[in-house]
Amino acid sequence: xxxxxxxxxxxxxxxxxxxxxxxxxxxxxxxxxxxxxxxEILSVPPTFFPKKFTLEGYMLIREHGGxxxxxxxxxxxxxxxxxxxxxxxxxxAGYAFAIYRFKLKEALFIAVISxxxxxxxxxVIPWYxxxxxxxxxxxxxxxxxxxxxxxxxxxxxxxxxxxxxxxYIDAARIDGASEPYVLFRIIWPMMKPALGVIVIMNFLWSxxxxxxxxxxxxSKRNFTLPITIxxxxxxxGGGAESVPHxxxxxxATLIYILPVVILYLIVQRWFVEAFIRTGIRA
Amino acid sequence: xxxLHGNSPYIIFFLLPTVALYTFFYYYPxxxxxxxxxxxxxxxxxxxxxxxxxxxKLFSDSVFIKSIKLTLIYVTTVLLGSILIxxxxxxxxxxxxxxxxxxxxxVFIPYVIPDVGxxxxxxxxxxxxxxxxxxxxxxxxxxxxxxxxEDPNLAFPMIIAYSIWKYFGFCTLVLYSxxxxxxxxxxEAAKVDGASGFDIYTRVILPLLxxxxxxxxxxxxxxxxFVFASVYTLTKGGPGTATMIMGMYIYGQAFESMxxxxxxxxxxxxxxxxxxxxxxxxxxxxxxxxxxx
Numbered sequence: 001x002x003x004x005x006x007x008x009x010x011x012x013x014x015x016x017x018x019x020x021x022x023x024x025x026x027x028x029x030x031x032x033x034x035x036x037x038x039x040e041i042l043s044v045p046p047t048f049f050p051k052k053f054t055l056e057g058y059m060l061i062r063e064h065g066g067x068x069x070x071x072x073x074x075x076x077x078x079x080x081x082x083x084x085x086x087x088x089x090x091x092x093a094g095y096a097f098a099i100y101r102f103k104l105k106e107a108l109f110i111a112v113i114s115x116x117x118x119x120x121x122x123x124v125i126p127w128y129x130x131x132x133x134x135x136x137x138x139x140x141x142x143x144x145x146x147x148x149x150x151x152x153x154x155x156x157x158x159x160x161x162x163x164x165x166x167x168y169i170d171a172a173r174i175d176g177a178s179e180p181y182v183l184f185r186i187i188w189p190m191m192k193p194a195l196g197v198i199v200i201m202n203f204l205w206s207x208x209x210x211x212x213x214x215x216x217x218x219s220k221r222n223f224t225l226p227i228t229i230x231x232x233x234x235x236x237g238g239g240a241e242s243v244p245h246x247x248x249x250x251x252a253t254l255i256y257i258l259p260v261v262i263l264y265l266i267v268q269r270w271f272v273e274a275f276i277r278t279g280i281r282a
Numbered sequence: 283x284x285x286l287h288g289n290s291p292y293i294i295f296f297l298l299p300t301v302a303l304y305t306f307f308y309y310y311p312x313x314x315x316x317x318x319x320x321x322x323x324x325x326x327x328x329x330x331x332x333x334x335x336x337x338x339k340l341f342s343d344s345v346f347i348k349s350i351k352l353t354l355i356y357v358t359t360v361l362l363g364s365i366l367i368x369x370x371x372x373x374x375x376x377x378x379x380x381x382x383x384x385x386x387x388x389v390f391i392p393y394v395i396p397d398v399g400x401x402x403x404x405x406x407x408x409x410x411x412x413x414x415x416x417x418x419x420x421x422x423x424x425x426x427x428x429x430x431x432e433d434p435n436l437a438f439p440m441i442i443a444y445s446i447w448k449y450f451g452f453c454t455l456v457l458y459s460x461x462x463x464x465x466x467x468x469x470e471a472a473k474v475d476g477a478s479g480f481d482i483y484t485r486v487i488l489p490l491l492x493x494x495x496x497x498x499x500x501x502x503x504x505x506x507x508f509v510f511a512s513v514y515t516l517t518k519g520g521p522g523t524a525t526m527i528m529g530m531y532i533y534g535q536a537f538e539s540m541x542x543x544x545x546x547x548x549x550x551x552x553x554x555x556x557x558x559x560x561x562x563x564x565x566x567x568x569x570x571x572x573x574x575x
Contacts, residue, residue: 012374016385019371022447023388029407029415044412089299096296112300115308117557119508121529122549125318125536126311128325146307149300179292208396210511211529215537226398230515233402246406253406257399264394268387271394276456 034250041246057251061228064235065220068252071228075256078144078213078224079206086150086202087195093149094157095183099169109158116151120211128215138218146212150205153198160194161187197274200267207260225256319547324540336547345523346548349531356442356527357506361499363446368453368498369491372461373483375454386458389451397448401515404444405431431517434524441516441525445509453498460494461487500563507556508532528552 033041035053061068097109127146136142172182210226217223229252236242264271319336321329340346375382392400408416408430417427431437472482510529519530536545
């Protein structure tokens with residue numbers, strides 16, 4: 001009996017170690033490739049630790065007109081912008097849907113949050129036509145504007161505010177508080193964990209955002225990081241064997257995912273909770 | 283309860299931004315979609331009305347048919363594969379060791395990082411030729427070198443393998459939290475009745491996890507069906523049309539072949555089918571008491 005148990009433990013440990021390695025090993029390859037020189041990347045056999053640390057990847061992207069620093073800033077501006085507007089406007093809408101009673105409320109609510117169920121690709125084609133007419137093609141603001149107010153966030157704030165006892169709101173109103181005061185000074189402080197989830201989710205989601213920026217953005221100076229990575233992925237190096245610039249791809253990718261991984265490791269428990277509870281994907 | 287009349291200015295003030303934005307960037311585009319799907323439109327000139335032609339063309343387009351088949355295979359194998367790994371791993375890591383705690387942190391990382399980043403990592407790891415990391419390791423143990431994402435026969439299985447790697451952490455942790463929620467008495471009772479560990483798992487735990495499985499499938503179905511960013515980064519649908527799954531097909535028709543009318547028709551058909559499936563699963567989920575909180 002004890003023997004069988006021990007074998008079970010060993011098998012379990014082996015399975016877990018394989019799972020951990022399947023995640024960590026690819027990351028290790030990425031990190032070392034990001035700092036190798038181009039000739040070292042193509043050497044046979046491959047090196048498993050860079051002989052010399054270089055920033056050739058970064059320079060290569062510059063040579064092809066891309067710019068990782070600029071893309072990083074673009075991504076940051078886009079993600080922070082969309083997160084902040086969503087936080088504000090979705091709170092307003094979520095509050096209205098949670099607290100007020102009015103005709104056709106449920107119908108309007110479903111009409112709004114159904115956007116979350118649809119795939120983006122179905123909206124991207126008409127969006128493109130609209131933006132071309134508005135003169136917002138190749139414009140970061142044109143990317144952001146279609147998603148300034150997140151459907152999932154409205155749904156989430158509504159369900160969160162619905163759980164707050166009505167007494168708090170009534171008491172504040174009797175004291176003469178205005179409705180915006182109730183929302184931002186009484187409800188918001190009470191829903192700090194939810195606001196954290198909203199900020200993380202919306203930030204990750206915009207950081208990941210790909211299809212629409214890919215369609216709308218044309219000049220490399222306006223690219224966000226994922227678009228720059230996709231662009232670098234399909235630059236083929238010169239020479240007899242035309243291969244992608246693995247070093248450049250790795251460098252841009254490292255800059256792209258590092259903030260997410262660090263953020264995840266810091267607030268790990270929170271992350272998992274938020275993802276699992278909501279089933280939302282980044 | 284709030285009175286409607288006293289607050290009505292605020293209802294309008296609070297909802298107006300949302301209603302305005304959603305009218306202009308959600309319902310108006312959706313209406314345009316239906317219009318475009320009956321037109322021949324190259325994204326630049328004005329659309330020409332062609333009736334049902336796009337819908338008829340689609341079903342005689344061998345690439346569209348292939349795309350449906352590939353997408354069906356992709357969705358079923360990816361969901362099944364990551365759920366199976368999730369079932370094994372969530373069971374295995376349900377123990378109070380440090381290694382188990384570490385596993386719970388690490389396996390979630392592929393799911394958290396952005397698609398394009400995760401896909402780029404795989405392209406580097408599976409670089410073709412003898413200088414690729416995986417190729418080198420395989421050739422050292424005598425298994426040869428491969429072109430992976432550039433091989434027409436390997437590219438599609440590789441995309442499936444990549445996607446399972448991307449999702450298994452999510453399935454694992456969702457199933458793990460589901461298992462944690464099962465009352466201990468159920469398992470104790472089965473033990474008292476003399477059930478073996480395997481019996482307890484298949485007869486007690488697994489049936490109780492059923493609603494969780496429905497949850498995983500229904501929340502990921504739409505995303506998997508239209509998976510795009512990863513495929514674009516890995517293969518762009520190639521080589522040839524070897525990995526032309528639905529998201530890639532629609533994007534390619536619209537923005538590379540400039541057949542936006544055809545692309546909207548394809549998008550509408552696919553969305554309608556998958557959306558009904560998702561709603562069906564959700565309704566079933568409710569019946570099973572999934573959201574019984």
